[in-house]
Amino acid sequence: MKTFLADIMAIFVGDAQADRIVPPTGFTARLTLFASGAMAFLAVFALALSLASGRLAQRWGQELAQSSTLRISAPVEQLAAQTAAALKVLETTPGVAEARALTAEEQRALLAPWFGPDLPVENLPIPQLISIEETSGGYDAAGLRLRLQAEVPGAILDDHTRWRKPLQQAASRLRLLGFVSIILIAAVTGTIITLAANAALAANARLIAVLRLVGAQDSYIAKAFVRRFTLRALSGAAVGTVVGLIAVLILPSAQDQGGFLTGLGFQGASWLWLVLLPILAAVVAFLATGAAARRTLSELR
Amino acid sequence: MIELDNIAYSYGGGELLSEVNLSIQPGDFYFLTGPSGAGKTTFMKLCYGELTPTSGQARLFGQDVRSMSRDDHAVTRRRIGVVHQDCQFLDHLPLADNVALPLAVSGRDDLENVSNLKELLGWVGLKERAKALPPELSGGERQRAALARAVIMSPDIILADEPTGNVDWEMSQRLLQLLLELNRMGKTVMIATHDMNLIRAAKSKVQARVLRIANRHVQLAGADL
Numbered sequence A: 001m002k003t004f005l006a007d008i009m010a011i012f013v014g015d016a017q018a019d020r021i022v023p024p025t026g027f028t029a030r031l032t033l034f035a036s037g038a039m040a041f042l043a044v045f046a047l048a049l050s051l052a053s054g055r056l057a058q059r060w061g062q063e064l065a066q067s068s069t070l071r072i073s074a075p076v077e078q079l080a081a082q083t084a085a086a087l088k089v090l091e092t093t094p095g096v097a098e099a100r101a102l103t104a105e106e107q108r109a110l111l112a113p114w115f116g117p118d119l120p121v122e123n124l125p126i127p128q129l130i131s132i133e134e135t136s137g138g139y140d141a142a143g144l145r146l147r148l149q150a151e152v153p154g155a156i157l158d159d160h161t162r163w164r165k166p167l168q169q170a171a172s173r174l175r176l177l178g179f180v181s182i183i184l185i186a187a188v189t190g191t192i193i194t195l196a197a198n199a200a201l202a203a204n205a206r207l208i209a210v211l212r213l214v215g216a217q218d219s220y221i222a223k224a225f226v227r228r229f230t231l232r233a234l235s236g237a238a239v240g241t242v243v244g245l246i247a248v249l250i251l252p253s254a255q256d257q258g259g260f261l262t263g264l265g266f267q268g269a270s271w272l273w274l275v276l277l278p279i280l281a282a283v284v285a286f287l288a289t290g291a292a293a294r295r296t297l298s299e300l301r
Numbered sequence B: 001m002i003e004l005d006n007i008a009y010s011y012g013g014g015e016l017l018s019e020v021n022l023s024i025q026p027g028d029f030y031f032l033t034g035p036s037g038a039g040k041t042t043f044m045k046l047c048y049g050e051l052t053p054t055s056g057q058a059r060l061f062g063q064d065v066r067s068m069s070r071d072d073h074a075v076t077r078r079r080i081g082v083v084h085q086d087c088q089f090l091d092h093l094p095l096a097d098n099v100a101l102p103l104a105v106s107g108r109d110d111l112e113n114v115s116n117l118k119e120l121l122g123w124v125g126l127k128e129r130a131k132a133l134p135p136e137l138s139g140g141e142r143q144r145a146a147l148a149r150a151v152i153m154s155p156d157i158i159l160a161d162e163p164t165g166n167v168d169w170e171m172s173q174r175l176l177q178l179l180l181e182l183n184r185m186g187k188t189v190m191i192a193t194h195d196m197n198l199i200r201a202a203k204s205k206v207q208a209r210v211l212r213i214a215n216r217h218v219q220l221a222g223a224d225l
């Protein structure tokens, strides 16, 4: 690990002579720059997608943990009886952690924004609300509805957050897909850079032979190529990342409730991921070129 | 320094060299001669370890060539300066950088050595051509640059493969003069050539031994030249 770090440092410190010894080969240079730039550009979107769906999954997950409500609409004289019946049903429903009828004060507080604080709740045919706290496993909404239908005809189960459960799962899956994409992008980048490095090594066979003749060790020759490719990948990926970021930033801006598509973006610590992209590209290039160079050189006499 | 113990070499067909025995000592001055295609270049490559004998044992500075790693070979080549028959320059680098290449690849391109480089270029008369690219050089300039590169690491042995191959008589005299100076400084020198006049010119100035390749064998020629 220590020598690995030292090698990485040497790439940046460099030596001007070694740099000139390998002639800049236009084709492989452009290929490496373009590939790492394009791949970093794609990685920015995969990253944005991943982070946004991660945030979404988290937010929805929190909302899912909140309670659902049961609403009982009945003639005033039956309300208390139906409420009691509903509570009984809920108590015996698996997956319901707690069920509690809201008090008149709580109901009034809920309605206050619309009707003002002086509403005489007791005298109006206002439905009774029961708040339900689920266990983590959740309850079977369809089964509960059937039982309520039979025993509490005035009850309406409002599980407004439940429909989000599959969406939340989809969001988590999307986050995973985003990260898998980044890994695939890194792998493809490594493949392209390996091919480019092999092409450069083949094109410079005579140069390598001359260097060997004047006493160069394999590590010296490998370093000259590795340095080239690592710096190219780093700069290509840096440009690709910046361009990708600009593309993300000029998407229509996100509102709070803006949902998914407009939520693509980077917040807080997730900016650090962007910095990591060029570094990841450089590390991939470093490893890929090093392996290609060692393989090619060991096949030479 | 270089010991060849009953070695033979073949490129895959019949044996090109057979039963070669030679022990090169510090300060020796050798000529290697024989018709074109006899195996002079091959013999030189055996001497600096680029080729491994197909039979027999070659030792460079006491180390068996067969047991040497790639890095061992690299280090050995810093102790044996070779003037290649085809010079082997990097055409995109100016002459000065080509001459300094052995320093660069061994991490010895420090200030002191770089000032030695100027001196060395002066010694071979190429100070003014330091910035020229190899393809812009004449045959004689290339040969002198190749010699400068061969000696820049201050090697113990200098192997020169037809260093006067495509230069005129005056230039070949100059090159010989440079090699004689190196020998006087204690370096071992071996020159492959089929130029008998060059050998005669040298014989008056140095105790030179002449190796002749004939019928696949490398033999020490007598004084009769």
Ligand SMILES: Nc1ncnc2c1ncn2[C@@H]1O[C@H](COP(=O)(O)OP(=O)(O)O)[C@@H](O)[C@H]1O
Binding pocket: B011, B016, B034, B035, B036, B037, B038, B039, B040, B041, B042, B043
């Ligand atoms: N790499 C090689 N592969 C096969 N044959 C070779 C190779 N190099 C040289 N030869 C053959 O070996 C013989 C000797 O070559 P060489 O050592 O270059 O002779 P010289 O330097 O005396 O002219 C020649 O016949 C040449 O064709």
Ligand SMILES: [Mg+2]
Binding pocket: B040, B041, B042, B085, B161, B162
């Ligand atoms: Mg030859």
